[in-house]
Amino acid sequence: MSSTGVSAPPQCLLKPLDFPHKTLMGPGPSNCPPRILAACALPMLGHLHPEFIKIMDEVKEGLQYAFQTQNTWTFVISGTGHGAMEAACVNLLEPGEVALVCQNGIWGQRFADMVDRNGSVAEKLIRPMGQVFNLSEIEEGLKKYNPAILFITHGESSGATAQPLEGLGDLCHRYNCLLLVDSVAALGGVPMYMDKWGIDVLYSGSQKVLSSPPGTSPIAFSPQAREKVLNRKTKVRSYYFDAGELANYWGCDENPRRYHHTAPVSSIYALREGLARLVEMGLEASWKNNRECAEQLWTGVEKLGLELWVPNKEERNPCVTAVKVPEGVNWKDVADYAMKNYRVEISGGLGQLAGKVWRIGIMGYNATPDNIRLVLRALGEALENVRK
Amino acid sequence: MSSTGVSAPPQCLLKPLDFPHKTLMGPGPSNCPPRILAACALPMLGHLHPEFIKIMDEVKEGLQYAFQTQNTWTFVISGTGHGAMEAACVNLLEPGEVALVCQNGIWGQRFADMVDRNGSVAEKLIRPMGQVFNLSEIEEGLKKYNPAILFITHGESSGATAQPLEGLGDLCHRYNCLLLVDSVAALGGVPMYMDKWGIDVLYSGSQKVLSSPPGTSPIAFSPQAREKVLNRKTKVRSYYFDAGELANYWGCDENPRRYHHTAPVSSIYALREGLARLVEMGLEASWKNNRECAEQLWTGVEKLGLELWVPNKEERNPCVTAVKVPEGVNWKDVADYAMKNYRVEISGGLGQLAGKVWRIGIMGYNATPDNIRLVLRALGEALENVRK
Numbered sequence: 001m002s003s004t005g006v007s008a009p010p011q012c013l014l015k016p017l018d019f020p021h022k023t024l025m026g027p028g029p030s031n032c033p034p035r036i037l038a039a040c041a042l043p044m045l046g047h048l049h050p051e052f053i054k055i056m057d058e059v060k061e062g063l064q065y066a067f068q069t070q071n072t073w074t075f076v077i078s079g080t081g082h083g084a085m086e087a088a089c090v091n092l093l094e095p096g097e098v099a100l101v102c103q104n105g106i107w108g109q110r111f112a113d114m115v116d117r118n119g120s121v122a123e124k125l126i127r128p129m130g131q132v133f134n135l136s137e138i139e140e141g142l143k144k145y146n147p148a149i150l151f152i153t154h155g156e157s158s159g160a161t162a163q164p165l166e167g168l169g170d171l172c173h174r175y176n177c178l179l180l181v182d183s184v185a186a187l188g189g190v191p192m193y194m195d196k197w198g199i200d201v202l203y204s205g206s207q208k209v210l211s212s213p214p215g216t217s218p219i220a221f222s223p224q225a226r227e228k229v230l231n232r233k234t235k236v237r238s239y240y241f242d243a244g245e246l247a248n249y250w251g252c253d254e255n256p257r258r259y260h261h262t263a264p265v266s267s268i269y270a271l272r273e274g275l276a277r278l279v280e281m282g283l284e285a286s287w288k289n290n291r292e293c294a295e296q297l298w299t300g301v302e303k304l305g306l307e308l309w310v311p312n313k314e315e316r317n318p319c320v321t322a323v324k325v326p327e328g329v330n331w332k333d334v335a336d337y338a339m340k341n342y343r344v345e346i347s348g349g350l351g352q353l354a355g356k357v358w359r360i361g362i363m364g365y366n367a368t369p370d371n372i373r374l375v376l377r378a379l380g381e382a383l384e385n386v387r388k
Numbered sequence: 389m390s391s392t393g394v395s396a397p398p399q400c401l402l403k404p405l406d407f408p409h410k411t412l413m414g415p416g417p418s419n420c421p422p423r424i425l426a427a428c429a430l431p432m433l434g435h436l437h438p439e440f441i442k443i444m445d446e447v448k449e450g451l452q453y454a455f456q457t458q459n460t461w462t463f464v465i466s467g468t469g470h471g472a473m474e475a476a477c478v479n480l481l482e483p484g485e486v487a488l489v490c491q492n493g494i495w496g497q498r499f500a501d502m503v504d505r506n507g508s509v510a511e512k513l514i515r516p517m518g519q520v521f522n523l524s525e526i527e528e529g530l531k532k533y534n535p536a537i538l539f540i541t542h543g544e545s546s547g548a549t550a551q552p553l554e555g556l557g558d559l560c561h562r563y564n565c566l567l568l569v570d571s572v573a574a575l576g577g578v579p580m581y582m583d584k585w586g587i588d589v590l591y592s593g594s595q596k597v598l599s600s601p602p603g604t605s606p607i608a609f610s611p612q613a614r615e616k617v618l619n620r621k622t623k624v625r626s627y628y629f630d631a632g633e634l635a636n637y638w639g640c641d642e643n644p645r646r647y648h649h650t651a652p653v654s655s656i657y658a659l660r661e662g663l664a665r666l667v668e669m670g671l672e673a674s675w676k677n678n679r680e681c682a683e684q685l686w687t688g689v690e691k692l693g694l695e696l697w698v699p700n701k702e703e704r705n706p707c708v709t710a711v712k713v714p715e716g717v718n719w720k721d722v723a724d725y726a727m728k729n730y731r732v733e734i735s736g737g738l739g740q741l742a743g744k745v746w747r748i749g750i751m752g753y754n755a756t757p758d759n760i761r762l763v764l765r766a767l768g769e770a771l772e773n774v775r776k
Binding site: 004006010014024032037041042049057062117196205214237262263283350 | 392393394395397398400401402405407408409410412414416417418419420425426427428429430431432433434435437439440443445446449450452453456466467468469470471474498501502504505506507579581584593595601602603623624625626627628629647648649650651652653654655657658660661663664667668670671672733738
């Protein structure tokens with residue numbers, strides 16, 4: 001302790017920051033391409049400087065393209081995917097209002113928790129992880145609960161499903177219900193047409209197919225959702241996630257931008273570059289590439305004598321594949337082997353699927369035939385090894 | 389529109405990301421040193437990989453040093469400073485509980501707004517911007533309102549004051565009140581002894597003296613504050629900001645870390661390097677350097693014939709100085725001149741001081757005699773020019 005009573009500085013911070021480069025084939029974050037890492041290292045700008053506002057505007061345009069929407073309330077939450085989920089919840093729901101939550105994995109569970117914390121009511125439609133919902137069961141739910149919003153997950157990263165969304169918006173609107181879609185683990189890798197499909201609120205994350213670091217979450221509101229937010233009887237419970245304030249800061253209304261909070265400037269640079277990458281490639285090419293890599297993975301996994309968790313190919317999320325762990329194998333031994341020998345991340349299961357599946361992510365920059373071959377080789381060799 | 393009905397990609401994203409390098413002498417974000425920008429560009433790690441957990445642990449140790457605390461609940465909010473403010477509010481206050489808010493600038497206003505949104509009650513002690521609070525008026529407030537917590541701003545970046553904090557913790561505790569301190573625009577540049585001063589919750593931001601990009605916000609809870617959070621009658625209204633969950637994810641309790649959300653990995657690298665910089669320099673040297681740069685600025689500003697907003701030197705925030713805009717001068721003309729000719733940011737006033745003051749920030753990496761000379765030259769030349 002010094003003369004001014006200051007405690008000694010921690011020695012661990014006097015060592016350099018050093019760690020291995022890994023191939024992240026889990027459900028995200030995924031690796032960032034060099035151009036995105038380089039963007040993170042660009043000089044700082046003020047959060048209301050004209051150059052930064054231009055970047056925010058470009059991000060909005062990129063998101064409108066990625067979401068396939070014309071919604072003016074298209075912006076970015078300064079937090080990770082759970083932040084966008086919470087923003088959707090607290091803005092759309094007033095206390096006492098009902099959300100119908102389609103739960104076929106942990107995202108529905110988490111959204112229901114947020115609804116409860118918000119003083120609103122979460123009713124659930126439940127399917128086992130690995131199954132998707134159909135329109136008729138959802139219609140039954142809408143009739144039974146008369147919810148203000150319906151929550152559904154597009155790309156379930158825990159159950160590895162891709163939820164079909166066509167027709168769902170129209171159905172919800174017939175029951176005066178807004179449609180909220182979580183596309184964190186699907187956007188950019190699976191077709192998405194926010195406007196055509198009548199989605200009212202859509203959000204995603206930066207660290208999946210957009211191949212940017214985690215920390216920002218795109219979100220958009222349809223005119224109907226915006227009107228619901230602007231005509232609330234009670235104030236949004238969160239200042240940080242208040243969509244009206246955020247929309248203003250992001251230049252989505254007619255008023256001059258007000259200082260709401262300081263945006264994560266470097267992370268927005270990175271997101272801009274992630275969107276630029278998607279724009280250069282083209283959405284359709286990105287969807288196609290993700291699909292082809294997923295098919296390559298599925299074929300390879302089956303060749304190894306393994307089974308996929310989601311039996312119906314059309315219901316699989318091409319961005320996150322779940323592979324059943326065979327009898328007598330400890331999932332972690334395999335994941336550890338792949339990490340130790342190949343520096344490749346293969347993840348375990350989440351929630352009820354912990355220990356039962358491996359999860360392999362195919363996202364954006366990492367969606368290449370090379371990477372699929374690498375992960376298959378690591379998985380195959382690891383299996384042989386742990387079975388010895 | 390293509391055959392699959394996808395709209396055309398936005399052309400603005402096909403141009404490179406390009407903007408000038410500026411010297412950010414406003415109230416933050418401040419410039420990041422090359423080592424921190426380089427850290428932002430390091431390869432991605434998974435949010436629960438052992439290498440990343442080690443980095444989180446190092447960040448915790450660095451924060452305990454910067455805060456001068458032994459509190460085990462010391463971690464980082466995955467959001468900007470307003471996120472930490474909201475986290476403090478929603479965790480410490482149950483619906484109906486009273487917060488006594490010391491308001492001498494916009495931070496008190498914003499905290500009171502959050503209290504209100506949380507269903508709690510904000511009572512206020514108000515001082516004009518540029519003045520600080522004394523213990524006797526705070527004691528009157530504690531007697532009158534019997535609050536559960538007291539909110540006060542350490543370094544007011546809007547009114548440019550530094551609030552004396554010695555004795556305040558003891559006073560609050562005599563009235564069974566927890567002390568919450570916002571040190572976003574002071575930490576690292578002004579002495580801080582969280583434990584010695586009896587502060588119960590302290591938070592800051594990454595983009596000020598820590599010289600990292602905005603997007604993360606350090607926070608710590610005293611054992612008393614932790615107990616209040618753990619013994620709440622109602623669930624914290626926010627999942628994203630739930631301190632119990634965050635403390636677990638940050639390894640601050642005895643349980644295995646659970647996946648709560650995906651930390652902003654690259655921003656945590658940067659924060660680690662910002663703390664490493666502080667550790668290498670030493671806290672006392674950092675405080676002293678900031679003070680000396682501030683004195684240099686104050687002397688220089690007065691030599692230009694300008695007046696400081698806070699008359700009493702001891703009450704000035706060495707991290708943010710407010711300079712009165714003289715009669716007949718438009719603040720923005722001066723700021724624009726400095727930006728155009730020197731690429732130096734000089735900010736305007738916030739709230740009631742909009743148009744009345746310039747604000748000059750001196751923070752971390754930017755706290756150098758060179759930078760002070762540059763900002764003084766830009767200011768002096770701009771004044772001459774706009775008065776012509």
